[in-house]
Amino acid sequence: MFKTLKAICLIAASGSALAMPSDEIRALIDQGKPAEAYRVGTTLARDSNDLLFDYYLGMAAIDAGAVPDGVTTLKRYVEQNPTDPRARLELGRGYYLLADNASARTEFEAVRSTHPPPQVTANIDLFLNAIQEREAQASGVGLTGYVEGGLGYDSNINGGVNAATINLPTFGNVVIDNAGVRTGASYARVAAGVQAVVPLGGGISTFAALNDDRRRHSRSSQFDMNTTDANGGLAYAHGADTVRGSLLWNNVDVGHNRFRTMSGYGADWQHVLNSSRLLFLSAQTGEFRYAGFNSVRNSSFDGFAGGVRQAWDASWRPALVVSANTGRERNRNQRDDLSNERNGLRVAVDLKPAAEWAVTAGFNYQSTRHLQADAILATVRKDDYYALDAAVTYALSRNVSVRGALAVADNRSNLALYAFKRNTLGVSLRYDFR
Numbered sequence: 038m039f040k041t042l043k044a045i046c047l048i049a050a051s052g053s054a055l056a057m058p059s060d061e062i063r064a065l066i067d068q069g070k071p072a073e074a075y076r077v078g079t080t081l082a083r084d085s086n087d088l089l090f091d092y093y094l095g096m097a098a099i100d101a102g103a104v105p106d107g108v109t110t111l112k113r114y115v116e117q118n119p120t121d122p123r124a125r126l127e128l129g130r131g132y133y134l135l136a137d138n139a140s141a142r143t144e145f146e147a148v149r150s151t152h153p154p155p156q157v158t159a160n161i162d163l164f165l166n167a168i169q170e171r172e173a174q175a176s177g178v179g180l181t182g183y184v185e186g187g188l189g190y191d192s193n194i195n196g197g198v199n200a201a202t203i204n205l206p207t208f209g210n211v212v213i214d215n216a217g218v219r220t221g222a223s224y225a226r227v228a229a230g231v232q233a234v235v236p237l238g239g240g241i242s243t244f245a246a247l248n249d250d251r252r253r254h255s256r257s258s259q260f261d262m263n264t265t266d267a268n269g270g271l272a273y274a275h276g277a278d279t280v281r282g283s284l285l286w287n288n289v290d291v292g293h294n295r296f297r298t299m300s301g302y303g304a305d306w307q308h309v310l311n312s313s314r315l316l317f318l319s320a321q322t323g324e325f326r327y328a329g330f331n332s333v334r335n336s337s338f339d340g341f342a343g344g345v346r347q348a349w350d351a352s353w354r355p356a357l358v359v360s361a362n363t364g365r366e367r368n369r370n371q372r373d374d375l376s377n378e379r380n381g382l383r384v385a386v387d388l389k390p391a392a393e394w395a396v397t398a399g400f401n402y403q404s405t406r407h408l409q410a411d412a413i414l415a416t417v418r419k420d421d422y423y424a425l426d427a428a429v430t431y432a433l434s435r436n437v438s439v440r441g442a443l444a445v446a447d448n449r450s451n452l453a454l455y456a457f458k459r460n461t462l463g464v465s466l467r468y469d470f471r
Contacts (some may be wrong), residue, residue, distance in 0.1 A: 071100030159392030162435030189463025245269035340364030
């Protein structure tokens with residue numbers, strides 16, 4: 038964020054035809070030598086005709102870590118050039134580093150009100166959001182939320198088989214009821230969520246979150262879906278480590294009737310190795326409770342996951358996330374044909390081509406092995422699930438974004454009754470309360 042803003046200011050300041058003392062300072066800044074630029078700048082005599090001397094000296098001072106001196110120098114320049122947006126951006130950056138949130142906001146909002154180019158606006162919004170988060174933490178309560186709406190198409194809303202006639206062990210060729218055959222439909226979706234964080238002191242905070250996601254299809258309303266989940270607990274942060282313990286709850290309705298409820302406990306740990314690498318581990322345990330005739334599937338579960346996120350300070354700000362998971366689901370009704378063990382892997386890449394753009398692409402693999410032969414088909418079920426997903430997000434403003442997403446999935450099973458393919462495509466508009 039800081040490097041992008043500095044680059045914007047340097048580009049805007051280019052074009053001086055006559056050599057001035059400030060040119061020597063700027064040349065060193067361009068070479069990535071702010072400390073030397075600041076040292077050299079303090080030895081140069083000011084030229085009354087060098088209108089940009091204080092501007093570059095102030096920028097060099099901030100980048101060299103002499104932030105108070107940089108702010109003082111830039112204030113002197115801004116007093117003489119109050120309409121120079123690049124200087125006010127640098128001054129705002131200096132105030133931000135000094136944690137003078139009110140002064141930083143004044144400078145950033147003054148430039149934003151002039152309707153600068155989209156990239157400049159997006160970088161200003163990053164600072165304003167960070168200032169708002171600081172102030173929320175200082176006030177003792179952080180409250181965020183979102184509302185989202187969108188449209189899309191799902192090629193298999195019911196997770197049905199590809200063809201009406203399939204071959205099953207002991208039965209041979211059988212004809213599947215229409216409700217079990219793949220059905221495609223367009224859909225409308227609305228979602229909303231809220232999260233609160235309250236610091237308690239000593240690195241301890243309490244948190245709670247609630248999210249609700251509703252999807253309605255253009256036909257086959259019996260497959261409409263509502264998903265609601267909630268979690269809350271305590272977090273402890275110390276140095277590079279953050280540990281959280283959570284209570285978890287989730288409910289899924291299908292066709293406007295309850296399908297499944299999950300309740301449980303979770304714990305996770307994050308460790309920041311350095312500015313570009315993060316490690317994470319998590320564990321969950323709980324119960325699934327199904328409604329109606331599906332209650333035979335009631336089960337307990339345990340799951341573990343871990344991974345690493347690696348980022349690079351390069352063009353497009355690439356980041357790679359690799360994670361693995363393992364778990365077991367144990368049926369509560371002594372039906373080991375419904376109990377299973379799962380192991381999975383996810384690899385994802387995040388890119389930031391420009392300040393207002395974000396791109397994510399990922400690959401998922403999940404292996405599911407049941408513990409006993411199916412009670413009717415006399416075969417132990419084995420599934421291998423593969424999925425590719427990609428999403429592009431464009432920030433229209435600091436609070437509003439539009440997102441397009443595509444997912445392609447293929448569940449391969451040794452029992453044709455459970456094999457399916459599914460493709461989804463959607464676009465949504467989101468407003469974030471910060």
